[in-house]
Amino acid sequence: MSQETLFTRIINGQIPGKFVHRDEDIVAIRDINPQAPTHVLVIPVKPLPSLAEAGPEDEALLGRLLLTAKRVAEQEGLAEGGYRLVINVGGQGGQTVPHLHVHLLGGRQMTWPPG
Amino acid sequence: MSQETLFTRIINGQIPGKFVHRDEDIVAIRDINPQAPTHVLVIPVKPLPSLAEAGPEDEALLGRLLLTAKRVAEQEGLAEGGYRLVINVGGQGGQTVPHLHVHLLGGRQMTWPPG
Numbered sequence: 349m350s351q352e353t354l355f356t357r358i359i360n361g362q363i364p365g366k367f368v369h370r371d372e373d374i375v376a377i378r379d380i381n382p383q384a385p386t387h388v389l390v391i392p393v394k395p396l397p398s399l400a401e402a403g404p405e406d407e408a409l410l411g412r413l414l415l416t417a418k419r420v421a422e423q424e425g426l427a428e429g430g431y432r433l434v435i436n437v438g439g440q441g442g443q444t445v446p447h448l449h450v451h452l453l454g455g456r457q458m459t460w461p462p463g
Numbered sequence: 464m465s466q467e468t469l470f471t472r473i474i475n476g477q478i479p480g481k482f483v484h485r486d487e488d489i490v491a492i493r494d495i496n497p498q499a500p501t502h503v504l505v506i507p508v509k510p511l512p513s514l515a516e517a518g519p520e521d522e523a524l525l526g527r528l529l530l531t532a533k534r535v536a537e538q539e540g541l542a543e544g545g546y547r548l549v550i551n552v553g554g555q556g557g558q559t560v561p562h563l564h565v566h567l568l569g570g571r572q573m574t575w576p577p578g
Contacts (some may be wrong), residue, residue: 402530406526408523411522411527411529412522414517414529414550415519418468418517426555427493427515430553432553436545436547436573442545442575450493458555459578461498462547
């Protein structure tokens with residue numbers, strides 16, 4: 349079975365995406381249905397279906413995913429005001445694309461509970 | 464200035480906490496104001512004020528933080544249904560304790576937007 353996901357197709361240029369970061373291992377694109385003034389998805393190029401499928405061999409990649417989200421937040425001018433990162437895993441988590449991604453939301457006051 | 468936070472005091476046993484995981488670098492405790500049937504905080508022992516203060520030297524620790532959250536989710540019986548991880552950074556992110564922590568929420572359908 350193909351591991352091709354919506355995000356893999358965007359990364360490969362088959363579907364357009366608004367990139368705000370791109371390196372060998374991680375990309376960041378704007379969410380097409382933003383829930384805050386800034387809403388970016390930070391995505392590993394490696395098509396892990398979700399965090400549930402990540403293993404110890406992915407430790408460095410997962411760390412870099414969070415550090416990249418932090419850097420994109422700075423780039424988006426959110427360092428001072430603050431921001432929220434969200435990772436949805438599976439159905440009850442609200443995950444809709446089976447390719448691990450971190451939501452970065454900011455530019456408004458985030459509320460509690462987080463959905 | 465002391466780097467002692469509420470979480471440091473719980474980790475040191477000065478304040479009681481309900482631990483669901485504990486190793487040298489990372490602990491997990493139940494949130495005292497749960498927003499879902501399972502609501503656990505996964506916390507590095509190192510008192511980073513927030514993700515904004517994490518640097519490249521913290522890459523492995525951040526990766527392990529996510530892998531530990533995943534393992535606690537499995538331990539809590541959330542692997543099949545799914546779950547959500549949330550990291551709040553600064554005021555607009557809704558961060559209330561200045562010590563980096565990951566919220567793990569599950570056991571109910573999480574909604575969108577995430578707060």
